[in-house]
Amino acid sequence: MNGARSKAVVLWTVVAVNLILLAAPTLIILGASVTTGNIITFPPDGFSLKWYGKVFGSAVLRDAFVRSLWVSLVCTVIAVPAGTLAALALARSRIRFAKLLQLYLLLPFTVPLIGAGMGMLMLFGELGILGELWAVGLACCVINLPFMIWAVLASANALDADLENAAANCGAAPLHAFCTVTLPAVAPGIITGALLMFVLAFNEFLVSLLLTDANTVTLPVSIYNSIRNVITPDLAAVSVVYILVATAAIALLDRWVGLEIFLKSK
Amino acid sequence: MVAVEGVSKTFGAATVVAEVSFTVAHGRFLTILGPSGSGKTTLLRMIAGFIEPTRGEIHIHGRPVSAVPPHRRSIGMVFQRLALFPHLDAWDNVEYPLRMRGFDAAEIPDRVAAMFGIVQLQGFERRRIQQLSGGQQQRVAIARALVFEPDLVLLDEPLAALDRKLREEMQLEFRRIQQELGVTTINVTHDQREALVMSDDVMVMDGGRMQQLAAPAQTYRHPANAFVATFIGVTNFLPARVASRTGSTLRVRIGTLETPARWADPQAPVPAHDAPVDCALRAEHVRLSPTPLTDTDCSIAGKVVQCIFEGDRVVYEVAVPALDRAAIRVIDRAPEAHLLFAPGAEVHIGWHARDLIVFPR
Numbered sequence: 187m188n189g190a191r192s193k194a195v196v197l198w199t200v201v202a203v204n205l206i207l208l209a210a211p212t213l214i215i216l217g218a219s220v221t222t223g224n225i226i227t228f229p230p231d232g233f234s235l236k237w238y239g240k241v242f243g244s245a246v247l248r249d250a251f252v253r254s255l256w257v258s259l260v261c262t263v264i265a266v267p268a269g270t271l272a273a274l275a276l277a278r279s280r281i282r283f284a285k286l287l288q289l290y291l292l293l294p295f296t297v298p299l300i301g302a303g304m305g306m307l308m309l310f311g312e313l314g315i316l317g318e319l320w321a322v323g324l325a326c327c328v329i330n331l332p333f334m335i336w337a338v339l340a341s342a343n344a345l346d347a348d349l350e351n352a353a354a355n356c357g358a359a360p361l362h363a364f365c366t367v368t369l370p371a372v373a374p375g376i377i378t379g380a381l382l383m384f385v386l387a388f389n390e391f392l393v394s395l396l397l398t399d400a401n402t403v404t405l406p407v408s409i410y411n412s413i414r415n416v417i418t419p420d421l422a423a424v425s426v427v428y429i430l431v432a433t434a435a436i437a438l439l440d441r442w443v444g445l446e447i448f449l450k451s452k
Numbered sequence: 453m454v455a456v457e458g459v460s461k462t463f464g465a466a467t468v469v470a471e472v473s474f475t476v477a478h479g480r481f482l483t484i485l486g487p488s489g490s491g492k493t494t495l496l497r498m499i500a501g502f503i504e505p506t507r508g509e510i511h512i513h514g515r516p517v518s519a520v521p522p523h524r525r526s527i528g529m530v531f532q533r534l535a536l537f538p539h540l541d542a543w544d545n546v547e548y549p550l551r552m553r554g555f556d557a558a559e560i561p562d563r564v565a566a567m568f569g570i571v572q573l574q575g576f577e578r579r580r581i582q583q584l585s586g587g588q589q590q591r592v593a594i595a596r597a598l599v600f601e602p603d604l605v606l607l608d609e610p611l612a613a614l615d616r617k618l619r620e621e622m623q624l625e626f627r628r629i630q631q632e633l634g635v636t637t638i639n640v641t642h643d644q645r646e647a648l649v650m651s652d653d654v655m656v657m658d659g660g661r662m663q664q665l666a667a668p669a670q671t672y673r674h675p676a677n678a679f680v681a682t683f684i685g686v687t688n689f690l691p692a693r694v695a696s697r698t699g700s701t702l703r704v705r706i707g708t709l710e711t712p713a714r715w716a717d718p719q720a721p722v723p724a725h726d727a728p729v730d731c732a733l734r735a736e737h738v739r740l741s742p743t744p745l746t747d748t749d750c751s752i753a754g755k756v757v758q759c760i761f762e763g764d765r766v767v768y769e770v771a772v773p774a775l776d777r778a779a780i781r782v783i784d785r786a787p788e789a790h791l792l793f794a795p796g797a798e799v800h801i802g803w804h805a806r807d808l809i810v811f812p813r
């Protein structure tokens with residue numbers, strides 16, 4: 187009884203410390219963004235939304251924000267079909283080199299981002315697409331595709347291997363069975379992956395830094411450029427916007443597929 | 453209705469199904485019974501069209517189907533793990549085959565509703581699959597397989613995962629539905645009880661080969677070979693030699709006992725004098741008594757080694773010195789009617805000649 191109790195105390199202490207550590211940066215940024223002063227401080231000096239006004243009034247940040255949205259959209263639109271089909275192929279067919287293929291598809295994880303970024307810098311230069319905004323989206327898609335594949339794979343692995351056979355028994359031709367059974371059945375994974383890809387591309391910094399120029403700078407890169415001059419509370423306000431985007435993504439996820447998929451995906 | 457002709461399937465060097473031939477008449481219920489790995493699923497999948505036979509042909513309604521893809525065959529299947537569509541609710545699962553098979557949209561709701569009635573699942577139409585119990589999911593899968601009135605229904609051990617009570621309920625339940633709709637059915641199982649309870653005919657399979665195809669009572673009373681005798685029921689196997697034969701009566705020598713017996717296949721030639729044979733003796737055909745038996749064809753003394761009380765029956769193991777000390781399993785089906793024998797008890801066992809079945813070695 188006593189032992190169980192002290193165990194619970196230790197457990198809860200650890201959890202509490204973890205929660206505080208995880209939440210601290212967010213709370214500090216949130217506080218700093220509403221300061222009335224001209225420098226980032228915590229706790230904030232008074233309360234005002236003037237820095238939010240400044241952020242939304244800034245053409246540079248607003249343009250960068252729109253560009254980031256565009257990059258994320260391009261990334262997601264490419265990643266959904268590519269990642270879904272790759273994951274289904276990996277999950278279902280016993281391809282000869284499935285293990286090898288899986289390793290190859292997860293390769294972006296093992297290559298440092300800076301390496302991948304430089305590789306793409308050179309490749310895109312050769313192809314003459316450097317400086318195009320959609321190319322940044324493509325790059326984000328390439329480096330983050332493993333997340334998409336994992337999300338769909340988690341859904342697909344949980345499916346009954348006979349699902350398409352069952353559809354065939356019901357009279358559905360193969361393509362029809364794929365569209366009416368397989369795809370909807372892995373939809374939770376696709377939605378999860380798509381939101382993940384969107385948020386990751388929206389946040390992507392290092393590769394974008396290499397691939398963008400003054401005309402195509404995305405929001406993270408734009409923030410970075412400002413930090414190099416002086417750290418003002420408007421950057422904290424931008425960060426809060428980021429947090430809101432991520433929260434919105436998670437809220438959508440919970441609404442559409444439920445967060446259990448993260449808790450039970452293998 | 454369904455005719456399987458000389459169908460074989462090999463994967464690489466392994467022959468999984470070998471030269472299987474049988475027919476199922478319209479409205480009949482055939483169970484394929486065999487141990488795990490005997491090729492039952494492979495055979496069923498060839499009929500469904502998911503696997504192509506290496507050799508042989510399958511006919512449905514007299515037409516060969518090797519060139520017909522699964523979605524054009526009129527076959528409903530209940531899969532081992534059910535394979536219900538997880539993104540659809542119970543109703544939409546059952547409706548799916550009707551939509552895919554182009555049924556008149558106006559009559560679809562009536563058909564689906566009628567099916568929910570037949571499988572007794574009214575009130576659960578709008579439940580998601582995950583919100584249904586194992587038995588209810590079972591019923592949805594059965595409804596989905598039957599709703600479009602297929603020529604043939606295939607069951608691949610769908611009941612194996614259920615607990616025993618529910619399984620026995622569903623066996624009777626499915627049999628009722630099958631007879632109500634008169635649909636031709638092939639069921640696969642490794643559960644001998646299920647095969648005997650549900651079927652019009654039982655096909656016993658082992659190592660990819662057909663061992664016997666007969667009515668349930670026939671496979672039980674007249675097993676075609678030693679495998680069928682062991683696989684169905686609890687059976688004692690006793691090595692023996694032919695002592696004498698006169699016409700259809702045969703005497704065998706087991707250890708020091710010489711006793712009359714029945715030759716398994718009256719058609720086949722009886723082996724010569726002193727030829728080695730195997731005798732099968734079902735555990736429930738052995739009588740047990742504290743005194744020598746007079747109404748059986750033999751009576752020998754033994755000693756109880758083990759006594760397992762199972763409620764509706766008692767299973768004994770009796771060591772019999774006269775039979776080379778073989779341990780004979782005995783099942784007593786009416787234990788409360790007479791006394792229980794404790795381990796160590798001296799008893800007499802006996803049986804009728806017709807129950808000692810002799811197979812060639």
Ligand SMILES: Nc1ncnc2c1ncn2[C@@H]1O[C@H](COP(=O)(O)OP(=O)(O)O)[C@@H](O)[C@H]1O
Pocket residue numbers: 463466468486487488489490491492493494495
């Ligand atoms: N695709 C396959 N490739 C190789 N061997 C297989 C394949 N499918 C089944 N087998 C083998 O065939 C044998 C029979 O399998 P199966 O038909 O599933 O038996 P059952 O359903 O009676 O348990 C097993 O030994 C299994 O390992």
Ligand SMILES: [Mg+2]
Pocket residue numbers: 492493494609
């Ligand atoms: Mg099987």
